[in-house]
Amino acid sequence: MISGSSLVARAAPLLACLGLLAIWQVGSLAMNNESVPTALEALRAVPSIMGDKESLINILASLRRMAIGFGIAVLLSIPLGLLMGRNRFVASFFNPLLMVTYPVPKAALMPIIMLWIGVGDLSKTLVIFLGVSLPVIYHSFEGAKAVEEKMLWSGAAMGMSAAERMVRIVLPAALPEILTGCRTGLVLALITMVTSEMIARQSGAGNILFNALDMGQYDTVFAMIIVIGAMGICFDALFEMLRARLVRWSEPQFDMPLSFS
């Protein structure tokens, strides 16, 4: 049974979307600038993009790269972060390396990586992988560091091996924090995907966006912005639902993504 107030709370983001679109509509009408279409015109152009076979293939290819890059990054980063959180030597081994690579703009590596391994899927996936890894490692690290020692001692006293303690105690205890990292990583994956395609300009969603800009098809530009923005919002909402299911036991967390590091 959904109460009235929670219904409002659920509908609020939707209302916010409508509100923002309304502001856009009014603003563009007021500006009367030829290169800025109204929200309605842009929305009307969305089906034509999604219906076009070539751009659909491009967008799906982008999403595939993003999924692969994100998946590999998460699979490698969580164990590394957990190990760093539980073992001081591993932590002091990797921490300076991560600190130095943290402010490097990952998508800016694109031109250099392109020189080495070409413009193909591999270079773009690699860049996404690099972008996602750092926040996931960092949050797994923080989560594993905060695990209560007593639980680990109890586990050891019950005869669990170190590996077992890692999987059955540290992993679940750090899960809320890990998922925060994954959520940040997911948004970053999308950002890196779009940026790398804007820089490499060969295929994908970012490329459609800038090609349309070059050719002066302004309603396509804005429609593509709506498509990419909607992807970001949908991924975040879906991940939030997944998170709520996985860590229902943890304290009700802040419902907005806190860190975008």
Place this chain on the structure above:
Amino acid sequence: MTARAVTADIVLGLVPLALLVALWQGLVSFGYAPATLLPPPGLVFMRLARQLTTFTFQQEVAATLFRLFTGFSIAVVLGVGIGLAAAASAPVNAIVRPVVRVLAPLPKVALYPALLLLLGFGHESKIVLVAADALFPILLSTYYGASTVEQKLIWSALAAGTSPRAVLFKVVLPAAAPSILTGCRIGLVISCIVVFLAEMITSTDGLGHVLVTAARTFQAVDMFVPLITISLLGLVLNGLLQALRAHLLRGFPEV
């Protein structure tokens, strides 16, 4: 931790960095990578040192820094302001929360073409993009910090006759400072990254533009120089903010 353990940690931490440089040098020296694709590290750093003293390169750095700081300052003012307002007033909160929920996960770079159309190819579009990207971490951590201020502190201040407005600035703002500064640190690094990317996508000056020009002419050495410069800038600014934080938060319990 003893001083000795700290030194051991630092030494251990330098190992992967040294390995990385050694691997880089090794790849070049043993001919796995041609020097045109991967210039040796010595060459890159010498080039960097030489470039940093030339006027044209300094101008590019200045253009980047100007956009970076203007955008970041706008983000700090708006982020702290909106964050505090959302924590202090229920009606503002009711509007800000869902809007932020929608806008925060939106990839801001996708807005860049729209900003180009609206504001042109100059400083403005890049500054707005930087501000938009840095805004949300600052806003969210301000909001989070301000809404978790201990209620007793506020009650005490009110009971002592402080006006609600003064409470906001004298109690809530300082109490939220650690969280706000954490947000600013994240926002600052994001600003560095975003300004560079925006300059790479379309620009006529700035560090990102230097990288793109080098890439067009396949000058690998010149591609590494701006990339290392922006990363160093990020590290230095991050360190400065850390020092500022330590100064501002002296006397706070361990944060």
